[in-house]
């Protein structure tokens with residue numbers, strides 16, 4: 001697992017990460033989300049020993065990155081996919097990584113097949129598209145078959161087919177029991193992929209929750225139409241709902257489920273012509289959570 005404890009990191013005046021604590025469990029995809037500039041990359045860099053924290057600590061499998069004996073076998077990461085040498089052939093980049101980390105050379109063709117680059121592995125990286133570079137970066141992350149994986153915005157620049165592929169890959173890596181941390185500034189990208197969410201804003205933890213809890217946190221909105229809207233409004237407010245008139249005979253209700261509203265109306269003999277739960281999307285939950293924490297409007 002990954003543990004981040006009271007992590008704080010400053011760049012001059014900027015407090016990039018502010019007393020951040022969370023953990024990433026094995027067997028799950030954990031989405032790491034926050035608006036632009038909220039500190040996601042800084043946190044990932046700290047976990048990987050690429051940035052020295054001003055306070056706090058990070059651990060992978062119980063140890064700081066610097067104490068890992070075979071880093072590539074313990075953690076794989078995709079940070080900036082452009083940080084590879086353009087003159088190298090894809091296959092040589094991976095061979096060099098395998099060689100310098102004492103990994104079996106047979107892993108190179110294996111990971112190339114896994115990411116679908118076998119056919120172009122002999123081409124120079126400079127001729128790769130953005131999507132191919134992302135795949136090569138993922139191949140490098142998987143080279144040591146590590147139990148912990150970090151991906152910083154892995155779907156950036158990918159076409160829909162590539163995005164679907166990444167989602168499937170993340171899910172299967174977690175299903176194999178690995179701890180998978182994946183960052184995004186778009187919650188919708190994680191809706192079908194993540195099991196757990198760490199939401200940050202301005203370097204601080206905003207939410208640490210399962211995806212299903214985030215979607216069922218009581219903010220679900222129900223639209224109700226009734227020819228007796230005024231009476232129904234009073235009744236629902238008495239029962240603890242937050243009710244606003246939506247114009248005409250329509251009410252917008254939060255804090256009560258659709259079945260609860262139906263039962264209350266039935267018991268009071270009030271007629272209901274429409275009862276429509278509005279499905280909350282993760283994007284709405286996210287906008288709600290991070291409204292105060294958006295740095296660049």
Ligand SMILES: Nc1ncnc2c1ncn2[C@@H]1O[C@H](COP(=O)(O)OP(=O)(O)OP(=O)(O)O)[C@@H](O)[C@H]1O
Nearest residue numbers: 011014016034035036037038039040041042043185
């Ligand atoms: N090397 C650096 N020097 C100075 N400031 C930095 C540096 N790296 C990050 N920052 C600042 O720290 C804050 C957090 O940046 P970070 O890149 O971690 O955010 P992020 O959540 O990954 O953003 P994005 O979604 O835009 O990639 C920002 O205000 C950024 O400008």
